[in-house]
Amino acid sequence: MSFLIEYLPLILFFTVYKFVDIFWATGVLIVASLIQVTHQYFTKGEVAKRHWIFLAIAIILGGMTILFHDEQFIKWKATIVYAILGSALIVSKYLFNKNLVKTALEGVLSSVAEKEQNQNKITLPEKDCDQLNLFWSVLFFFIAALNIYVAYNFSLDFWVNFKVFGLIGLTFVALLFTMFKIQKYLPED
Incomplete structure (x- = not known):
């Protein structure tokens, strides 16, 4: 839901x-x-x-x-949102020494462990979290640029389909990569 x-x-x-x-x-x-x-x-x-x-x-x-x-204004929405997300990851990491990807992943993993009544706290190595933070920030900037490229070089129909299916597809692939990267730190059960 x-x-x-x-x-x-x-x-x-x-x-x-x-x-x-x-x-x-x-x-x-x-x-x-x-x-x-x-x-x-x-x-x-x-x-x-x-x-x-x-x-x-x-x-x-x-x-x-x-x-x-x-319609030119609404085409910029995804670009602005993804640029903000990419910037937030970079700024929080390098100015405030806070890795938002690590925070998000550990929050999700902790809630999964609680639901499964597993008391072991799952922690992820800093190196992997830093790589994932950089990966997601670069991905967000890439999506921001790609969205505006598609918006101005293809038809409105193509852009809407790209926005809905293309961006979700890219995000899904990135989530799979993230899961692959952290799976070795998850409990066996």
Whole structure:
């Protein structure tokens, strides 16, 4: 269910785009993002920072897309989001000495261990976490650049399909690489 809530704005954007147009799809993206943030607030008592960022960018760029009736603004959304994510990984690591990828991975692994009632705390070596942090930051910058390249060199239909399926595909492959990298540190059971 959380997967559906996480990707609901994107799913609705794609669906409405295919049946209506980019401007209606953009409006639905804004409303779905608002619903997503509201749902998270009322079910968890807090909203993840990334959802606030996605919502703000959707409102600003989506609002400009609708106001000026120009799809160029919404095309920049993914580029800005991924550039922010890449920058956050680099800045947190090299300015604040905090590896966000390590924090995220250990949080996920700890919650899995708790669900399986495994009391062993899973820790990942700094070297591997630093490599993964760099990998994800480079990937995010690459996706940011690739999105804007596709947006301006291909049709709107191609860009929407790339945004929905291409970016999810790239992220899935990166997750597989990450899982492969950390699997040797997971408990046997």
